[in-house]
Amino acid sequence: MRFERDDGEDELYNTFRRLGEESLSTDVAEREKDGVFRREDWLLCAGHGLQGLILPARHGGGGRDAGAYVRAMEGLGHGCADNGLLMSLGAQILSVQVPIWQFGDEEQCRRYLPGFASGRLVGGNAMTEPETGSDALALRTTAERDGDGYRITGRKCYVTNAPLADVFVVYASIDLALGFTGVTAFLVERDDGGVVVKDGGAKMGLRTAPWGEVELDGCRVPASRRLGAEKQGSAVFARSMAWERALLLAPWLGVMRREIDLCVRHCRRRRQFGKHIGHFQSVSNRLVDMWIRWEVARMLTYRAAAELGTTGPYFFPEVAKLYASEAAVDTFTGALQLYGALGYTAGGRVERNLRDALGMTVSSGTSDMQRVIIASRLGIPWPERVDGGSG
Numbered sequence: 379m380r381f382e383r384d385d386g387e388d389e390l391y392n393t394f395r396r397l398g399e400e401s402l403s404t405d406v407a408e409r410e411k412d413g414v415f416r417r418e419d420w421l422l423c424a425g426h427g428l429q430g431l432i433l434p435a436r437h438g439g440g441g442r443d444a445g446a447y448v449r450a451m452e453g454l455g456h457g458c459a460d461n462g463l464l465m466s467l468g469a470q471i472l473s474v475q476v477p478i479w480q481f482g483d484e485e486q487c488r489r490y491l492p493g494f495a496s497g498r499l500v501g502g503n504a505m506t507e508p509e510t511g512s513d514a515l516a517l518r519t520t521a522e523r524d525g526d527g528y529r530i531t532g533r534k535c536y537v538t539n540a541p542l543a544d545v546f547v548v549y550a551s552i553d554l555a556l557g558f559t560g561v562t563a564f565l566v567e568r569d570d571g572g573v574v575v576k577d578g579g580a581k582m583g584l585r586t587a588p589w590g591e592v593e594l595d596g597c598r599v600p601a602s603r604r605l606g607a608e609k610q611g612s613a614v615f616a617r618s619m620a621w622e623r624a625l626l627l628a629p630w631l632g633v634m635r636r637e638i639d640l641c642v643r644h645c646r647r648r649r650q651f652g653k654h655i656g657h658f659q660s661v662s663n664r665l666v667d668m669w670i671r672w673e674v675a676r677m678l679t680y681r682a683a684a685e686l687g688t689t690g691p692y693f694f695p696e697v698a699k700l701y702a703s704e705a706a707v708d709t710f711t712g713a714l715q716l717y718g719a720l721g722y723t724a725g726g727r728v729e730r731n732l733r734d735a736l737g738m739t740v741s742s743g744t745s746d747m748q749r750v751i752i753a754s755r756l757g758i759p760w761p762e763r764v765d766g767g768s769g
Contacts, residue, residue: 398457424497
């Protein structure tokens with residue numbers, strides 16, 4: 379495994395860092411209070427090729443690999459103070475675009491991918507249900523065959539981008555008695571009959587990333603919008619989660635590094651007891667620990683990205699997601715201690731980043747679930763179901 383990045387990837391980093399600093403960080407504290415998402419920022423990212431970066435050129439993309447994506451998002455995270463925007467981008471690119479790109483037929487790719495790449499379309503991943511979170515494949519949404527199509531009925535929640543989304547990747551079962559083997563993926567459009575999208579309400583953090591509920595009441599979807607084959611939904615979802623868990627924290631590598639740099643600057647300026655606070659060993663040790671966690675998170679993320687370029691099986695996506703998300707929380711908890719009351723002030727950078735980082739330990743599976751998955755790959759089997767149900 380190589381650790382050096384090539385000149386083109388460094389240029390990606392610098393381009394997106396400048397974009398974040400110069401165009402995507404204005405009025406974040408004010409917009410965060412009211413959960414305001416700016417579509418113009420989304421279009422700016424698309425104009426610089428971000429949404430299409432890993433898509434094939436024939437579908438309007440840049441044809442770059444996962445490592446280049448990490449480098450671009452690392453730069454964007456360093457420059458952009460809007461963590462909600464970073465979350466919305468990752469949610470669409472990794473859990474909507476990737477499954478369409480890798481499982482969709484040529485017509486589906488032509489219909490949706492260029493629109494995602496240009497920023498014209500926004501997508502949402504509709505898997506989680508009120509009664510199924512970590513046990514995602516125990517879903518209750520059904521897809522009944524209806525002539526040359528399907529009628530989908532169910533309710534999805536916590537769907538990032540839902541209030542803005544034009545297209546949803548919806549997972550439903552063609553037969554609940556089949557359990558997870560009956561899960562099938564569909565492409566549902568917002569204007570399809572029987573689709574109702576509702577706002578998801580207030581959140582602790584990541585407030586500029588809109589979320590909501592998607593209710594499907596006999597929504598009829600043509601068979602041409604089934605994503606992959608019947609009963610292939612679990613494979614579609616597994617691939618989507620591999621990419622999301624490997625790369626969702628990529629921008630946070632930049633966010634963490636920016637915070638560490640600011641903390642070092644603060645500790646060189648702030649004086650207590652006649653000396654700079656960085657001269658106190660407890661303070662300098664905290665900074666060192668923050669830097670080490672950032673560096674390890676970075677190596678694991680790039681390692682997971684490299685693994686995505688293989689045929690699998692994958693091991694590192696969950697490791698990278700677990701470690702990087704918890705490292706982010708530890709980084710901003712450490713920053714809070716270094717800044718004291720100033721860091722605890724509402725509307726400030728540190729407290730906002732800490733709230734947002736906590737959300738990253740839950741998104742795409744909680745830290746506890748990542749540990750369960752990693753343990754299973756170490757040889758500790760998953761527990762058997764005891765409820766006797768199909769889901």
